[in-house]
Amino acid sequence: MLNYGILSTASICARYIAGVRESKNGFVYGIASRNLENAKQFAKKHNIEHYYGSYSECIEDENIDIIYIPTMNAIHYRWAKYALECHKHVIVEKPFVLLKEQAIELFELSKKNHCFLMEAQKSVFLPTTLKLKELLDTKIIGDIKYINLSAGFPGRFPEGHWMTDHASGGGALYGSCTYTVEFLSFLFDEPSYQYDAHFIKGKGSADDVVHFTLLFNDIIVSSVISMCCALKNEAIFYGTKGYIVVKNFWKSNGLDVHIDGNMTHFDFPYTSEFVYENNHIQECIEKGLTESPVMNKEKTIYAVKIVEDLYKQM
Known part of the structure; x- marks a missing residue:
């Protein structure tokens, strides 16, 4: 069983949790917020045993295998990098990061530390x-x-x-x-x-x-x-x-x-649209992969580049 730590109490988290719980080999171990009371209330509502008042505390918990990052988009890179440095597998909500160079760096770090890294893109697994x-x-x-x-x-x-x-x-x-x-x-x-x-x-x-x-x-x-x-x-x-x-x-x-x-x-x-990508994530980790053969780094890096280029026109 793979233990998930979730960085945020955003609205998407409840639906993602349902997908983890429906998946073959996932367990929602803990939820983190930058406000301890928010994390506590969310954990109570969604029957999660562990909660944290900071993202770093959640990442550093040795019982957690996978970190899911659905935070404010501008801080995806910061927390994904820290989680990989702590040798955690990482799933980052779209958009993965805001800059192409950040995406390249994270995938290089995941390979170096033998950690699985993927952009959460449920649509391709449905x-x-x-x-x-x-x-x-x-x-x-x-x-x-x-x-x-x-x-x-x-x-x-x-x-x-x-x-x-x-x-x-x-x-x-x-x-x-x-x-x-x-x-x-x-x-x-x-x-x-x-x-x-x-x-x-x-x-x-x-x-x-x-x-x-x-x-x-x-x-x-x-x-x-x-x-x-x-x-x-x-x-x-x-x-x-x-x-x-x-x-x-x-x-x-x-x-x-x-x-x-x-x-x-x-x-x-389906019951949860998130179950299919989570089954895939778990299978990849069980095989010792550092990236998905489906939602691979090439797709993610190219998408980040396109968004970056289009915003330069704005």
């Missing part, structure tokens, strides 16, 4: 995504020519929240660009992209809406992410014979194939 890749590979809808992906999260972050501050790693692009980029990188076997973007800033210093385009393999991709608009939250793959719709593509439990006016639905229900 049964729906695996079925989608199978359908695209068999060209059930012909040759793909255009892909549209949209994701909107209106009202989630109030004024003054760190997600409205660019320096803290906030903004629509930092928040969700990697879902688009790494989702497609998995489906199309790590293509090389041409890319461009347009931004609308919100009340803070961060971007509220971003529209970016990708071009690869004669396929045009249009992706819109918004923290203020109620978008459709779906990915649509348009081919020469039909199209495929995947609702909530980053956590989807099904997809629809449309050909010649007929629709075929594929259903993949």
Whole structure:
């Protein structure tokens, strides 16, 4: 059994904990907050025995095997590096880090210290995504020519929240660009992209809406992410014979194939969307791997570079 330590009491943590508990070989050992009372209350609510009033205390606990980092984006690098220096396996929420050089350094450190390191990217492990890749590979809808992906999260972050501050790693692009980029990188076997973007800033210093385009393999991709608009939250793959719709593509439990006016639905229900990536993480660690063969360092480093480059345009 692998013991997890979680650095944060953010809203995503409860869902991630459910995925660990449903997984084959994971146990939620402890929860950390920068405020001891917050950690204590979260631990009590979610039936976690150990809690810590600092991230470092959690990392340094010799009983913990894996550190999961869903903190404010700007401090992912700091705590991932410290955890690796303490010889812990590390899972870092997206965006992995804010700079390409930071990502390269962390993967080099994980290899040096023989620790597993992966960006948390649940979308590429979902049964729906695996079925989608199978359908695209068999060209059930012909040759793909255009892909549209949209994701909107209106009202989630109030004024003054760190997600409205660019320096803290906030903004629509930092928040969700990697879902688009790494989702497609998995489906199309790590293509090389041409890319461009347009931004609308919100009340803070961060971007509220971003529209970016990708071009690869004669396929045009249009992706819109918004923290203020109620978008459709779906990915649509348009081919020469039909199209495929995947609702909530980053956590989807099904997809629809449309050909010649007929629709075929594929259903993949789950209890927790996080269980699949955690089963994969545990299998990798049991094999002694320092990186995932699926969500590998190349996908992560390339995604970090793309986000970094696009922000330079803003």
